[in-house]
Amino acid sequence: MASSSTAARELQKELEGKANDLSKIQKDISKNHQVRKKYTIQLGENELVLKELDLLNEDANVYKLIGPVLVKQDLAEANANVRKRIEYISAELKRLDSTLQDMEEKQNSKKEAIYKLQQRIQSLQAGKAKA
Amino acid sequence: MIGHNIQREQGGWAMGEPVKGTVTSLSSIYSPEDAQKASVRVQEQISEHQKQVQQLQGFLNDNTNLVNLVKKLPDQLHHDIMVPFGKAAFFPGKLIHTNEFLVLLGEGYYADRTSKQTIEILKRRGKDLESQIENLNAVIKDLKYEASFFDETATEAAEGVVEIREDYVDEVSDEEEKDTPTPGEDDFARILSRIDELEKEEMESEMAEEAEDEDKPDLSHLLSHTHIEPEIIHSEPKESSALPVSKNSDSDLDLSSNIKAPTSSASNNTLPRAVEQKKLESLPNTPVSKNEVLSTRNDSSKAFTGSIVEHTHNTEKSQTSQPPTPASKPVSRFKMRKK
Numbered sequence: 141m142a143s144s145s146t147a148a149r150e151l152q153k154e155l156e157g158k159a160n161d162l163s164k165i166q167k168d169i170s171k172n173h174q175v176r177k178k179y180t181i182q183l184g185e186n187e188l189v190l191k192e193l194d195l196l197n198e199d200a201n202v203y204k205l206i207g208p209v210l211v212k213q214d215l216a217e218a219n220a221n222v223r224k225r226i227e228y229i230s231a232e233l234k235r236l237d238s239t240l241q242d243m244e245e246k247q248n249s250k251k252e253a254i255y256k257l258q259q260r261i262q263s264l265q266a267g268k269a270k271a
Numbered sequence: 272m273i274g275h276n277i278q279r280e281q282g283g284w285a286m287g288e289p290v291k292g293t294v295t296s297l298s299s300i301y302s303p304e305d306a307q308k309a310s311v312r313v314q315e316q317i318s319e320h321q322k323q324v325q326q327l328q329g330f331l332n333d334n335t336n337l338v339n340l341v342k343k344l345p346d347q348l349h350h351d352i353m354v355p356f357g358k359a360a361f362f363p364g365k366l367i368h369t370n371e372f373l374v375l376l377g378e379g380y381y382a383d384r385t386s387k388q389t390i391e392i393l394k395r396r397g398k399d400l401e402s403q404i405e406n407l408n409a410v411i412k413d414l415k416y417e418a419s420f421f422d423e424t425a426t427e428a429a430e431g432v433v434e435i436r437e438d439y440v441d442e443v444s445d446e447e448e449k450d451t452p453t454p455g456e457d458d459f460a461r462i463l464s465r466i467d468e469l470e471k472e473e474m475e476s477e478m479a480e481e482a483e484d485e486d487k488p489d490l491s492h493l494l495s496h497t498h499i500e501p502e503i504i505h506s507e508p509k510e511s512s513a514l515p516v517s518k519n520s521d522s523d524l525d526l527s528s529n530i531k532a533p534t535s536s537a538s539n540n541t542l543p544r545a546v547e548q549k550k551l552e553s554l555p556n557t558p559v560s561k562n563e564v565l566s567t568r569n570d571s572s573k574a575f576t577g578s579i580v581e582h583t584h585n586t587e588k589s590q591t592s593q594p595p596t597p598a599s600k601p602v603s604r605f606k607m608r609k610k
Contacts, residue, residue, distance in 0.1 A: 185377040188399070192376045192392060201383040203373070210373075210381060218380060225378070 148264050155257045162250045169243050176236050183229045190222045292437030298428040306428055310421035317414045324407045331400045338393045345370040345386045 193215065196202070202218045203210040213221075344350070347369060354364035372389045373381050384392065 182378075188396075189377045189380050192382070192395075193380070195391075196382060203381040203383075205379040205381065213380075222378070222380070 145268075148261060148268075151257060151261050151264070155254060155261065158250060158254045158257060162247065162254065165243055165247045165250060169240065169247065172236055172240050172243065176233065176240075179229050179233050179236070183226065183233065186222055186226045186229065190219070190226065193219050193222060292435055295434050295436070297424070297432045297434050300434065301424050301428050303425050303429040306421050306425035310418050310425060313414055313418040313421060317411055317418065320407055320411050320414065324404055324411070327400055327404045327407070331397060331404070334393055334397045334400065338390055338397070341372065341386050341389050341393065 193202070196215060198215065200215060202213050202215050204213045204218065204221075205211075344366075348367070349369065350366040352364055352366050353361040356362055370386050372384045372386065374384045374389055374392055375381055376392075
């Protein structure tokens with residue numbers, strides 16, 4: 141009787157730990173979502189800039205706001221910079237996607253483990269009730 | 272939420288029972304509170320999206336105002352304006368170089384542009400905003416449908432509507448299906464529409480005959496539709512042989528020996544036969560179509576979305592009286608199709 145109750149307590153502890161892990165993972169996932177949202181917005185903005193830059197004439201004056209000052213930039217340079225930025229952002233998005241997938245897998249496995257634990261606790265309790 | 276409900280619904284079916292069907296009260300599948308909650312959630316989503324639309328609409332208005340301003344600015348060499356100075360102070364000043372704009376392209380990039388070029392950029396942005404608004408509106412429309420569906424489910428569950436599921440067993444139809452291959456519903460509809468078309472053409476050609484008008488282009492148009500063998504129309508000797516045959520035929524059309532318009536008479540003769548043949552073909556199909564109507568209800572992969580309004584106190588009766596209902600149903604459906 142005493143051993144079963146200690147076992148139940150242990151299981152309960154394990155369950156709590158797993159639940160904490162799960163909530164941590166879920167937090168990470170939501171953080172990931174937020175970051176991704178930010179990046180997608182930036183990607184859209186950069187694509188808009190690229191489109192406008194493509195439409196500009198060769199001799200158009202382009203400036204970049206760096207801190208409080210506007211710095212004049214070559215159009216070609218600006219174009220290259222924006223392109224690079226887009227590349228970087230898409231790579232980042234891809235990375236975020238893969239990590240998200242990873243995390244979701246982890247989440248699912250954790251959920252399953254928790255479910256199993258709950259079942260075990262329930263069966264233990266049922267056994268106790270019978271005894 | 273939705274997925275959860277569907278799972279519960281599938282759990283609710285007692286499939287594989289020897290009984291004819293199962294009756295589950297809708298409220299046991301979807302509890303009214305849950306449905307209500309779902310609908311509330313969807314409503315929240317809708318209002319969120321509507322806020323976004325309003326925001327975008329505000330941007331769009333700003334944009335159009337800006338376009339108007341930018342259009343107007345180069346009209347004069349300089350404008351007298353109040354220049355903001357700090358947070359609270361203004362002092363009078365002049366706006367010069369009225370055709371030079373420094374446009375923010377995004378991401379900290381600026382470009383020197385003229386008024387016209389600026390307007391182009393702004394218009395492109397406006398278009399982008401419009402498409403975004405359109406997308407959001409489409410999403411809202413979808414969500415509204417969803418919300419109304421949830422609401423309906425909630426009210427139905429609250430009213431105590433029951434869901435009746437019956438496995439379709441095709442025992443009756445087997446012999447019938449052997450001699451007449453079951454056409455798909457599409458085929459059937461097509462045959463019907465073809466009959467209508469042929470009848471229409473018949474009427475037209477009759478009218479043409481009555482008028483005794485040799486409206487050549489019209490006739491050729493008719494002929495092209497009725498698929499008559501070219502020999503009948505064009506070659507003279509065969510035409511004469513074709514006419515007696517058609518007189519013997521069961522078509523009760525008055526075949527005047529009007530050889531002036533042989534083409535039209537020929538077309539008249541062949542048409543009714545075709546129509547009757549089609550009709551004969553289609554008649555034995557009607558019982559088959561009943562089966563199809565039944566089988567569409569049997570599609571168990573789809574969620575039951577129709578509403579059967581029956582109140583709980585006569586559930587047992589309704590279960591026994593159910594089998595005849597599908598028999599009466601195809602008639603209306605048939606008529607519906609015809610219209």
